[in-house]
Amino acid sequence: MHPEKSGTRILGIAESFRGRDRSILAGIVMRRDLRIDGAALETITVGGMDATEAIIRIYETLNRSDINLILISGAVMAWYNIISPDIISQTTDRPVIIITYEQSxxxxxxxxYHFPGDSERLAAYKALGERDFVRLHTGHTVYLRRAGIPLTTAEEIIHQITLDGKVPEPVRVARLIARSVMRSSQTGI
Structure with missing residues (x-):
């Protein structure tokens, strides 16, 4: 992976979920120079364990061999639907970065408490491991979990694609799309 190339393509994944049975996942393919050149949608089960598979389906639906990296906003989506960056990286043969924004x-x-006896969910959460602390050029702090990519490369990319604040552009745009789709589905558009 060459993070300095303007044509480096990142698949940004983010969700929108508001107390429904399903959550919307949006995937946006964005070049490092911040041009968007692809999009796909999926749904996941609120409280389920299908987020990892849905992210893989987004990648496969796009059918793009030029995606260099998968960047996911959050390791736990849709009321404790836990993502496995290792499975995503192994299945897609792409490095994965999960970014979170708060200390925990x-x-x-x-x-x-919420899932008594659910050893699979607890094991999936524990498998996420520790997060790497990154101070952005914007002055904000983010936390990274990675699969298939060294920390120094991950940091370089996150710095390049975060214009302001703490949310990198590919996942910021994906979140906007997911929220728009969620609002449209709630109003019946």
Whole structure:
């Protein structure tokens, strides 16, 4: 992977979820120079364990051999639907970065409370491992989990595609699209 190339393509994934049975995932293919050149949508089950598979389906639906990296906003979506960056990276043969935005003491106790006896979900959460702390050029802090990419390369890319604030452009745009689709589905458009 060559993060310095303007044509480096990143698949940004983000969700929109508001107390429904399903959550909307949007995937946006964005070049490092911030040009958008692809999009796909999927749904996941609120409280389910299908987010990893849905992200893989987005990648496969796009049918793009030029995607260099998958960037996901959040490791836990749609009410504790936990993502496996390792499975996504192995299945797609692409590096994966999961970005989160807040300090956390972890979710083990919360998962035990809401999903008693769900050892699969707890194991999936524990498999995420520790996060890497990154201070952005914007002054904000983010946290990264990675699969198939060194920390120094991941940091370089995140710095390049974050214009302001703490949300990198591919996932910022994906979140906007997912929210728009969610609002449209709620109003019946």
């Amino acid at each position: 003491d972890g979710l083990c106790d919360t998962l035990r």
